[in-house]
Amino acid sequence: MRKFVPLLMIPFISACAMTTADRSTVSEVVTADLARADGSWAGVATISKRSDGTFLSLAGEVPTQGTFGMHIHAVGKCEGPEFTSAGGHWNPAMKQHGRDNPMGAHKGDLPNIVAGADRKFTLEQRIDDLMIEGADGLLDADGAALIIHEKADDYRTDPTGNSGKRIICGVFKSGNRS
Ligand SMILES: [Cu+2]
Numbered sequence: 001m002r003k004f005v006p007l008l009m010i011p012f013i014s015a016c017a018m019t020t021a022d023r024s025t026v027s028e029v030v031t032a033d034l035a036r037a038d039g040s041w042a043g044v045a046t047i048s049k050r051s052d053g054t055f056l057s058l059a060g061e062v063p064t065q066g067t068f069g070m071h072i073h074a075v076g077k078c079e080g081p082e083f084t085s086a087g088g089h090w091n092p093a094m095k096q097h098g099r100d101n102p103m104g105a106h107k108g109d110l111p112n113i114v115a116g117a118d119r120k121f122t123l124e125q126r127i128d129d130l131m132i133e134g135a136d137g138l139l140d141a142d143g144a145a146l147i148i149h150e151k152a153d154d155y156r157t158d159p160t161g162n163s164g165k166r167i168i169c170g171v172f173k174s175g176n177r178s
Pocket residue numbers: 069070071072073089147148149
């Protein structure tokens with residue numbers, strides 16, 4: 001009986017072991033619980049520094065079917081209903097917005113998320129050269145937040161990508177989600 005380890009337990013056991021014993025696989029994890037302005041659940045974002053790169057993984061639910069802009073914003077504060085407390089896009093290198101902008105992009109620029117009729121979304125995105133600690137890191141003195149907007153990001157218009165209002169917000173915190 002004991003030789004059967006439930007499959008779901010394996011990544012969990014590995015992640016725990018690696019943070020203390022073997023830093024070559026998962027060295028650091030940051031998570032954000034995402035919520036809408038009314039406080040209702042909207043998903044989870046996780047950033048993992050691994051030996052094969054840094055990855056953002058996301059899963060959640062948006063209010064309607066569609067395409068939605070998403071960024072890391074500069075301040076780890078989510079005060080509804082407008083979420084302006086999260087500041088502008090995270091931009092330690094002082095660039096302009098958008099991967100299609102010759103003067104871009106912001107460090108916090110991310111791909112749009114797409115949700116079908118069930119309103120659910122998932123995303124796995126490699127985001128290399130992202131520092132977590134330090135003055136130019138994600139978790140600097142004022143932290144950082146993940147924001148999802150009401151419209152698609154056009155990947156070009158400075159400074160917002162013309163993605164409209166902020167509808168979902170989550171503060172990044174060090175460590176695995178409890
Ligand atoms: Cu944004």
